[in-house]
Amino acid sequence: MANDGTTAATDGTATGSGDTARSLELLWGGGERPSRGPKPGLTLDRIVTAAVAVADAEGLSAVSMRRLSTELGTGTMSLYRYVPGKAELLDLMLDRVLGEPLPAPREEAAEAAGTDRTDATGPGAPDWRAAVDTMARSYLDNLRRHPWLLKINQARTVLGPSALRGLELALGGLRGMGLRDPELIGVIITVNSFVEGLARTQADAAEAVRQTGLSDEEFWDRQRPYLERAMLSGAYPMMATMAEDTFSADFDHFEFGLRRLIAGFEALVRERAEAGTTA
Amino acid sequence: MANDGTTAATDGTATGSGDTARSLELLWGGGERPSRGPKPGLTLDRIVTAAVAVADAEGLSAVSMRRLSTELGTGTMSLYRYVPGKAELLDLMLDRVLGEPLPAPREEAAEAAGTDRTDATGPGAPDWRAAVDTMARSYLDNLRRHPWLLKINQARTVLGPSALRGLELALGGLRGMGLRDPELIGVIITVNSFVEGLARTQADAAEAVRQTGLSDEEFWDRQRPYLERAMLSGAYPMMATMAEDTFSADFDHFEFGLRRLIAGFEALVRERAEAGTTA
DNA sequence: CCAGAATGGGTACGGTGTACGCGAAAACGA
DNA sequence: TCGTTTTCGCGTACACCGTACCCATTCTGG
Structure with missing residues (x-):
């Protein structure tokens, strides 16, 4: 350990x-x-x-x-x-x-987010769903390329030139949502927080593997006897009945969370749009 | 700095x-x-x-x-x-x-999440929205009480006794969503990642204040000339036209993000429920 | 009673960030 | 042209860190 x-x-x-x-x-x-x-x-x-x-x-x-x-x-x-x-x-x-150049945005993200479009800017405008998707993906890429970013205090560089440029870019893609300015910042913060937290978990795992010299499997094997005893103790009834594939690596938690976030934004955007048409 | x-x-x-x-x-x-x-x-x-x-x-x-x-x-x-x-x-x-005792759950969270209920377990069951809300709040509380948690590699203690207990508790509250087991884990990971990322931003800011001896206002004042020059340069047109209250501390980003997340889960739960009734 | 095991802890080593101060180099004023 | 002044490179020294090693002390099972 x-x-x-x-x-x-x-x-x-x-x-x-x-x-x-x-x-x-x-x-x-x-x-x-x-x-x-x-x-x-x-x-x-x-x-x-x-x-x-x-x-x-x-x-x-x-x-x-x-x-x-x-x-x-x-x-x-x-x-x-x-x-x-x-x-x-x-x-x-x-x-x-x-300040590193961002990878090219992926366009299929827009339709993957699902459901109908209720933008304030009409159908021709660049889609904010794709923008959110790209924002999350490029930030995750950056964190994967430079895991040490997660260990640096980011508080005081929020206003450096490169960070400003990134913020500017992100805001540009989010214009079509029709939200208030503080809410747009909220969208960015929410997505970034999610990505950062997830990347941290992954980076921690990778670092642990590197430092202990144990692979993930070896580590689980080492852990198994303690876990099994815990399960048999009856103190964890919920976990004891979990399906086999519950902790499988096949499930992409990034994809899952990002879809949920976009769906959550979607709900707010639609809500606002409906309120706008009735008013 | x-x-x-x-x-x-x-x-x-x-x-x-x-x-x-x-x-x-x-x-x-x-x-x-x-x-x-x-x-x-x-x-x-x-x-x-x-x-x-x-x-x-x-x-x-x-x-x-x-x-x-x-x-x-x-x-x-x-x-x-x-x-x-x-x-x-x-x-x-x-x-x-x-392993510290969690604060008492707040119950008004359920209705704050909005819209209709389409649970798999019926109206009498404990509401998963409140569970998600409580999970996020108690984790944030813990991180605020112990900001150093964010600097510790969490990879290898995921399976400690206390962490297991927390996972067990969280899973219990999420049962009513009617999702598959890996998806339930996905919900937990998504919420925790979001909270962790947000807490990190806040903790970083607090630490920066403590270490530089400058208050937030002083820091912004010191920053202002550089920012204004950047805005006048025309390189950041989007940011230059932002409303005054955009970065106001009045806007609660935690509340905003959490509502969006719950709404995103809600969409998935409803989707599944509808697919279940038609099948 | 005493062999053997376990605890307490001093010393020492190789690492870290950086305060201080000195010699050398380069450009300006006379 | 020659000080004078400013700046650069950097060697030394100090206070910290985690911890390997080793030995005296303390206790118990045979």
């Missing part, structure tokens, strides 16, 4: 209030190079790129300042000429990855 | 395959005390309790073996007589917190 510890940085006054301004400058690239002094031998870009590469290949735990410095062939402390601290570097990694 | 680093443990062969058995024993409390040797001065229970207390009060980053040992008045290495490593301690913390 393996549960990765998470250890914070200095945690005290190190990441004070003064860093916010610097971090924003880094995010938006506002810094002009000063004319005095020697030319810098590194770029912020190179550092962030290296960090993302290491994280992708070996996980976020492999991303340390010392590791990055050897990767870049410099001294460790040189990195601090470009980044105030590791926390800010993580922010930059996040924005970098959020 | 502050992004907490996450640093892994030894990460190599330390958490090998042999620990799984030991961890399961600890989870299910199978160990008999050997009669030889001195009596242990500590309990696994006391260690876990102390760890949870520290995590609740100061965050998971404050939970270190040294800190726990001083908290318990023992030597640091003594802890390793009770727990194979920190990873397993985290597993135990997880199961401990999952």
Whole structure:
């Protein structure tokens, strides 16, 4: 069994209030190079790129300042000429990855959502169901490509350039729903939360397999005696009578949940449309 | 700005395959005390309790073996007589917190979900909408009480005693939906993923506030000039025309998403019921 | 009574982020 | 042209972390 510890940085006054301004400058690239002094031998870009590469290949735990410095062939402390601290570097990694080009949207999603169309924009407009579907799929793809995203505090980069672009894109696809602005944000938050939670579960499982060296089957086998004893104890009557295929990997929980979410939005959109025609 | 680093443990062969058995024993409390040797001065229970207390009060980053040992008045290495490593301690913390008593269910949730009832079990049965509502609320409560839960790898404790009990409880409330077993699991996973993702966003925001020392307003103020410049750039036309109250805190995204989810389930349940009567 | 087992815990090692300070490099003012 | 000033690279040092190893102490079964 393996549960990765998470250890914070200095945690005290190190990441004070003064860093916010610097971090924003880094995010938006506002810094002009000063004319005095020697030319810098590194770029912020190179550092962030290296960090993302290491994280992708070996996980976020492999991303340390010392590791990055050897990767870049410099001294460790040189990195601090470009980044105030590791926390800010993580922010930059996040924005970098959020800015990656999205895969092409899939169009068959619209009809898979089922039932009749009651859009505010008429039949010719781009379908919001496809937009929701694409949004969920591309976010899940991103999280699968970069599982370490799930371990990074996303609170403060919501307003970075890449995140803004993503939000803009998402809102564009949702226009046809005919909902109020805060509700549109609600749609996005709901879908993203769902995808994130699901991806986390999957990433945790993958990490556990990697760290313990046990495959899923081996782990279940190891677990089985305890489970069987628990079932026989009578304390779990509901679970004891579950069908064999209940926990089968054939069932796609992402697909299931996404369909339910879209159906839930559909209900609201129709409700609004009906209220609109009667009023 | 502050992004907490996450640093892994030894990460190599330390958490090998042999620990799984030991961890399961600890989870299910199978160990008999050997009669030889001195009596242990500590309990696994006391260690876990102390760890949870520290995590609740100061965050998971404050939970270190040294800190726990001083908290318990023992030597640091003594802890390793009770727990194979920190990873397993985290597993135990997880199961401990999952086993906490749930708050009383709220009953008004059933009608808030709206529309007509088409249950397979008739009108007298406990309503699954209330069950879903309660499930989501109690999980969110738990995550708010113990935000560090979001940083712990949940993959391997899914089958601990407390988690099993929770699953059993959830399944009981969902019986009336008339869905297949894998679909019931799908409902649970979908709701939990949504809640977890949402809680994570909130917890991240809270942690960012705590670590930077800036309030939300201060942070937004600091951010504003960059945002305004971005809006004026014309690169974000959709966002630029958003209503003032779009990002207001008055809008409850949890409530919104949960209603949508329940409505989505409702659609499936009705669909099945109709297919059942025509067949 | 004492051999054998189990507990408590000190020391030490290799990892982490980063504060501090110094030498070298580059451009500006005189 | 020559200080002067600013910036860059980065070596050293410190406080933390998890935990391997080892030994003295404490207890019990034979």
